[in-house]
Amino acid sequence: MLAAAVGLPAGLGLGLLVALGRLDPLPAILTMAGVMALTAALILPRFRDLERISRFAADLSDRGDLPVPVPRHSRAAAELAQSIARLRRSWETQSGQLKSLALSHETVLDSLPDPLIMVDPGGVVRRANLAARLVLGRVLENQEVTQVFRDPLVLEAVEAVLAGAGGREVPYVVPVPVRRDFTLRVEPLPTATAEGAVAMLMLHDITTLVRMEQMRADFVANASHELRTPLSSLLGFIETLRGPAHDDAEARDRFLIIMQEQAQRMNRLIEDLLSLSRIELMEHTPPTGAVRLERVVSAVVGALEPQARAQGVTVETALPDDLPAVIGEREELAQVIQNLLANAIKYGVPAGASAGRVEITAGTLRRGPVAMPQATRADCVFVAVRDHGDGIPKEHLPRLTERFYRVDSARSRQLGGTGLGLAIVKHILNRHRAAMVVDSQVGGGTTFTVYLPRAASGQQLDDDPPGPSPRPARGNPAAA
Ligand SMILES: Nc1ncnc2c1ncn2[C@@H]1O[C@H](COP(=O)(O)OP(=O)(O)OP(=O)(O)O)[C@@H](O)[C@H]1O
Ligand SMILES: [Mg+2]
Structure with missing residues (x-):
């Protein structure tokens, strides 16, 4: 523009003067050349400014931290450089925002x-x-x-x-x-x-939901099956008593004894089911009392003494005098020991033998097993109930605490078991934030060890003497 603004009028003026004969062509050409040289001198620095800005814009696409050039010869070029730098900054901000938005979408999706x-x-x-x-x-x-x-x-x-x-x-x-x-x-x-x-x-x-639904269905099926067995037996005997054995006094007495056993079995089953559901209801609220395990153990051993004697089982207890108290509820802990000892008495006589031996030991540990919740694992008290029976094959161990699970159903039923004892133990221990570990050797006996959190030394002791076991001792009803 500058070249045109200066060169065009000068060229036209000189051309007119030459045409009118007022100026010789040579001085006109020389003057024109001078004007062109002057124009070029004026234009070239501005061109260089523009060139620098164009290089700056090109470099800016690779690196965002370049200093903005300051053109000395053109204000428009200086403004252009500033605008390019501003554009680059705003593009950078927006692209940063877009990147972090994409990243946060990615994070949200990945954290689902x-x-x-x-x-x-x-x-x-x-x-x-x-x-x-x-x-x-x-x-x-x-x-x-x-x-x-x-x-x-x-x-x-x-x-x-x-x-x-x-x-x-x-x-x-x-x-x-x-x-x-x-x-x-x-x-x-x-x-x-x-x-x-x-x-x-x-x-x-929905795996948990499906499993729970399956467990619920299994539970209903198992519970009704367990109830139906003694019930069918009762109905059978009632029918016999009303029919063929109507006038047979001796048969009547015999049948009535069996009927009583079956009714007691149904009663036990219902008691155990109710007990289990009560414990489950309470499971989320851990007990707060302090209990002395040695008292609980000796009360339970005393209560099961007749049963042990009937089975020919000797129960030996070796508990340290200074066993610290545990955090727990006395009745529930009595139920735990009662179930474990009853099992040891029931299953602790090896096949073919007529006598057995059960040992109960206890002690303290700085750290409980991994099965125990992290919060209560430190400083715990253990009680171990060991028998010398036939033991439990390894594959059954993980399922022992399932409701109605028995290693040998026929034997367990014949011994009067409902298959709910260890399920009750598990739920009580869950409530106590405690754990149980089973160690068994086929042919070498079984040890059930219970780990309970230790009570704080200053904690008020639950001094009431343990009441009668809430779950009546049981064994082979015929043998009792
Ligand atoms: N000390 C043990 N030695 C060998 N097997 C055992 C022992 N304790 C438990 N079991 C096995 O585990 C099964 C489940 O025990 P659990 O106490 O839950 O039921 P139960 O003793 O059959 O019936 P319940 O306790 O309701 O009278 C038992 O049927 C038995 O097969
Ligand atoms: Mg049992």
């Missing part, structure tokens, strides 16, 4: 406990959160949904949603390494995501 997968219209996984990678496989992105899920129900649901149908829910099972049950929800996304995903698959883990 439920697996989540997004697929594009072609059924290819475009995004998967951490939970999905853990449950379904490490690399999910870019895999066909048909490779991730083999279940036809799931694939049908995905296909339908990708074809435009509304969201739907199907069950989904991951069989290995441990079976897990999920509900899988397929939902269309309102708008496609940046990665091109148009539908979302969400899995919700």
Whole structure:
């Protein structure tokens, strides 16, 4: 512009003067050359300014921390440099915000406990959160949904949603390494995501729910079965007494004894079920009292003495005099010791033998077993009930505390057991934030060790003498 502004009028003026004969061509050409040289001298520094700014703009795309050049010859160029620098700064801020937004979306998705997968219209996984990678496989992105899920129900649901149908829910099972049950929800996304995903698959883990439902169903089935057995026996005897044995006084007496046993068995079962449900209700509130275990043990040993004698079992107790008190509820702890000792008496006589021996020992530990909750593990008191019976095969050990679980059902029933004793023990110990460890050798006997948190030294002792065992001692009713 400057060249045109200066050069054009000068050129036209000189041309006019030459045309009118007022100026010779040579001086006109020389003057014109002078004007051009002057114009170039004026323009060139500005060009250099623009060149510097253009280099600055180019370098700025690679590095954001460059100093802004200060053009000396053009104010417009200086303003341009400032504007470019401002633009770069605002782009940097916005790109930072976008990055942190994307990162926080990623973090939120990854911190979701439920697996989540997004697929594009072609059924290819475009995004998967951490939970999905853990449950379904490490690399999910870019895999066909048909490779991730083999279940036809799931694939049908995905296909339908990708074809435009509304969201739907199907069950989904991951069989290995441990079976897990999920509900899988397929939902269309309102708008496609940046990665091109148009539908979302969400899995919700319902394994615990399914297990609980299974346990509930098993429990009802087991409880009714346990009740039905003595009940059928009772009904059978009533029928016999009303019919063929109506006038047989001797048979009547014999049958009445058996009927009484069966009725007592039903009664025990109901008592145990009620006891279990009461303990479960209280399980979330740990006891606060301080109990002296040696008193509880000696009361229970005394109560089970007749039963032990009837089975030919000697019970030896060796408890230290200075055994510290434990945090607990006396009645419940008596129930624990009573169940363990009753089992040791019942199952502690080896097959073929006529006598057995049970030892009860106790002591303190600086640290309880890992089965104990972290909060109560330090400083605990243990009580061990050891018998020298046939022992328990290893595979049964993890299931002993399940309701109605018996190693040898026929033997246990014949001995009058309901199969609820150790389940009751487990729930009482859960409430006490305590633990039990079973150690058994086939042919070498079994030791049940209970670990309880120790009471603080200044804690008020529960000095009441232990009452009668809330769960009556039992053994083989025929032998008792
Ligand atoms: N000391 C032991 N030695 C061998 N087996 C045992 C011992 N204690 C328990 N068991 C096994 O564990 C099973 C479950 O014990 P639990 O005390 O829960 O039930 P139970 O003794 O059969 O019946 P209940 O205690 O209700 O009278 C028993 O049936 C028995 O098979
Ligand atoms: Mg028992």
